[in-house]
Amino acid sequence: MVHWKDTFPVDIAGESRYSRREFARFLALVSTGFTLGIGYLWARRKPLEGAPSGEGGAAVAVCKASELLPGKSRLFTFRDDQDKCILVRTWRGDLKAYRQVCTHLGCAVRWDGARLECPCHLGFFEVEQGFPVQGPPTRPLGGIVLEIRGDGMVWAVGDMTKPNVPRPIAAAGAGDGRGEEVLA
Ligand code: FES
Helix, strand or coil: CCCHHHHHCCCCCHHHHHHHHHHHHHHHHHHHHHHHHHHHHHHHCCCCCCCCCEEEEEEEEEHHHHHCCCCCEEECCCCCCCEEEEEEEEECCCCEEEECCCCCCCCCECCCCCCCEEECCHHHHHCCCCCCCECCCCCCCEEEEEEEEECEEEEEECCCCCCCCCCCCCHHHHCCCCCCCCCC
């Protein structure tokens, strides 16, 4: 019969050393995994706000500016296939682009001809700067920097720095570019 001391030849004093060694190994393993994980995320990071261009440095062609009449919109993707955005021609004739992600709980916003609307909880955003004007959202939509190049093509070229002072809802108005004053 095999005595248990033959199977576990560690005395009480040695047991504590053994445990410390195992614990140190465990810590080293976890630290290595953590470091590798951070390294992976860093390598796959998306450009920060204000970065000049899309994934891989590429701007994205959306459509010809002349194809989008006032009050109309066009969907496109920017950084990758999941990065859904919306390009809008306001009634003033300006072109604006935003991420389609509502800043409340992330539903897709859509253009109702005057404002950007989130159908999930009836949140609305004005179109000039993407500020929330009605419903639960409190933060502005993520804006996309646009460029119109020589051939009249509209390009999405980067992320707009978010305005950090929320516009008071009471002063917001419809924000559809049909003549109201937009506060900064
Ligand atoms: S998710 Fe858009 S209003 Fe709630």
